[in-house]
Amino acid sequence: MLTDITLGQYFPGKSPLHLLDSRTKIINTVLFITAVFFADNYLTYGIVTAFTLITVLMTAIPLRMILKSVRPLWVIILLTLLVHVFSTPGQIIFHAGPFAATAEGIRQGTFMTLRLVLLIIMSSLLTFTTSPIALTDGLERLLSPFKRVGLPAHELAMMMTIALRFIPTLLEETDRIMKAQIARGADFSSGNIIKRAKNMVPLLVPLFVSAFRRADDLATAMEARCYRGGENRTRMKELKMTGKDIVAFAIVIVLLIVLAGLKIVH
Amino acid sequence: MNLTLREMILVALFAALTAIGAFIQIPTPIVPYTLQFLFCAYSGILLGAKKGLYSQLLYVGIGLLGIPIFVNGGGPTYVLQPTFGFLLGFILCAYVIGKATEKFQASLSFAKLLSSILLGLFIVYLFGVSYLYAIVNLYLHKEMAIMQAIAVGFTPYILPDIILSIIIAYTATRIIPILRRRGLVT
Numbered sequence: 001m002l003t004d005i006t007l008g009q010y011f012p013g014k015s016p017l018h019l020l021d022s023r024t025k026i027i028n029t030v031l032f033i034t035a036v037f038f039a040d041n042y043l044t045y046g047i048v049t050a051f052t053l054i055t056v057l058m059t060a061i062p063l064r065m066i067l068k069s070v071r072p073l074w075v076i077i078l079l080t081l082l083v084h085v086f087s088t089p090g091q092i093i094f095h096a097g098p099f100a101a102t103a104e105g106i107r108q109g110t111f112m113t114l115r116l117v118l119l120i121i122m123s124s125l126l127t128f129t130t131s132p133i134a135l136t137d138g139l140e141r142l143l144s145p146f147k148r149v150g151l152p153a154h155e156l157a158m159m160m161t162i163a164l165r166f167i168p169t170l171l172e173e174t175d176r177i178m179k180a181q182i183a184r185g186a187d188f189s190s191g192n193i194i195k196r197a198k199n200m201v202p203l204l205v206p207l208f209v210s211a212f213r214r215a216d217d218l219a220t221a222m223e224a225r226c227y228r229g230g231e232n233r234t235r236m237k238e239l240k241m242t243g244k245d246i247v248a249f250a251i252v253i254v255l256l257i258v259l260a261g262l263k264i265v266h
Numbered sequence: 267m268n269l270t271l272r273e274m275i276l277v278a279l280f281a282a283l284t285a286i287g288a289f290i291q292i293p294t295p296i297v298p299y300t301l302q303f304l305f306c307a308y309s310g311i312l313l314g315a316k317k318g319l320y321s322q323l324l325y326v327g328i329g330l331l332g333i334p335i336f337v338n339g340g341g342p343t344y345v346l347q348p349t350f351g352f353l354l355g356f357i358l359c360a361y362v363i364g365k366a367t368e369k370f371q372a373s374l375s376f377a378k379l380l381s382s383i384l385l386g387l388f389i390v391y392l393f394g395v396s397y398l399y400a401i402v403n404l405y406l407h408k409e410m411a412i413m414q415a416i417a418v419g420f421t422p423y424i425l426p427d428i429i430l431s432i433i434i435a436y437t438a439t440r441i442i443p444i445l446r447r448r449g450l451v452t
Contacts, residue, residue: 009333009334033342069339069341072338072339072347073338073343073346073347075348076346076347076348076406079406079408080406083406083407083408087407116343116346119342119343120341120343123332123341123342123343124332124341126332127331127332127333127334127340127341132333135331135332135333139331155269155274156324156327158274158278159274159275159277159278159281159324160278160324160327160328160331162274162275162278162279162282163278163279163281163282163285163324163325163328164282164328164333166278166279166282167282167285167286167335170279170282170283170286171286171289174286174290194436196433197432197433197436197437198436200433200437201437201440201441204308204437204441205440205441205444207283208308208312208441208445208450209444209445209448209450211276211279211280211283212276212445212450212451213450214275214279215272215275215276215279216272218275219270219271219272219275222271223271227271
């Protein structure tokens with residue numbers, strides 16, 4: 001039932017991308033997204049596409065899983081393609097009903113669609129190769145300079161970690177409460193509105209009571225262990241930048257410079 | 267942020283509950299819809315305006331970071347989904363419902379709760395439909411009349427959502443006294 005849902009899309013592995021520091025991956029994803037927006041002709045689109053393909057192959061994640069992350073946006077992708085193909089003025093290639101497809105439109109449509117697909121693939125690679133915990137850890141470290149202007153970086157990362165940690169737990173709990181109440185004769189799937197609303201009460205009361213209790217227990221447990229925020233806190237797994245990270249930065253920055261350069265030259 | 271540890275954990279747990287709401291799909295004769303709005307409304311009702319807002323903000327933030335907790339996955343490219351506006355609406359909706367119910371603290375009746383929830387629902391649709399309209403017209407450069415946006419983003423969902431609002435208001439009148447008796451909410 002409900003518990004069949006697997007949360008997160010982290011795909012454990014030992015590829016060069018998996019071994020990178022999560023901060024490196026977050027920053028490089030942003031840099032790559034910037035680089036993609038510099039692409040505007042066959043050569044530059046070729047470069048970013050090749051770069052994406054090589055990165056995907058390096059991660060050793062099955063292609064099927066990568067395509068699955070593109071699927072939810074297929075409507076937008078298809079619409080982007082069609083709108084550009086049929087609404088760009090230029091040399092007409094063929095007619096489809098009242099619409100005319102132009103050579104420029106096909107070119108523009110392909111570029112725009114490609115850009116979108118590359119963006120989706122690269123941003124999903126981040127969560128494919130980084131565990132949620134490493135991701136929130138990296139985010140905390142990246143945001144910590146903003147603590148001075150009042151951004152609670154540590155608290156934010158802590159809440160994200162707790163939310164992620166408790167999604168499966170609360171999901172299982174919801175499932176268990178539903179089954180327990182069904183066993184007692186509750187009916188969640190029939191009757192009129194009032195009856196259904198009444199049937200929701202025995203599901204929601206235990207769910208909220210247990211959520212509040214969990215919050216109390218967890219707060220007590222953390223305070224008993226002297227938790228007092230991010231100040232001077234040590235961690236079990238320290239994030240460490242290594243030579244690999246420097247190489248990754250160098251590659252992406254070179255890509256960014258080359259694409260920006262080609263954009264200026266043209 | 268000035269939250270106690272317990273409050274921060276509650277914010278996180280309600281973000282988790284909203285994610286669970288997205289996973290629970292209820293088939294209706296018209297369109298399948300989820301229980302996200304239920305947990306969004308409850309985060310405002312049970313946690314209050316500020317913490318309700320934080321919990322929805324956290325939910326949307328985690329999804330945008332790339333953890334697939336939205337109905338159709340997650341990731342930064344989700345902002346291009348025409349339905350992303352509804353998620354933005356949830357953030358403000360939790361705040362508004364929280365603010366409205368905080369006012370009635372002492373005497374929470376079904377009618378007062380229902381009117382607060384419907385106000386929140388209105389905000390969700392306001393954001394949702396305008397975002398849908400904006401993304402189709404500005405990003406896709408496709409002509410779409412505002413009436414069409416309403417026909418796609420509003421008409422099929424409003425009836426089940428109003429039913430859900432009635433359910434939330436009814437269950438809340440039963441749940442709040444129980445939680446108060448146990449000293450879990452103020």
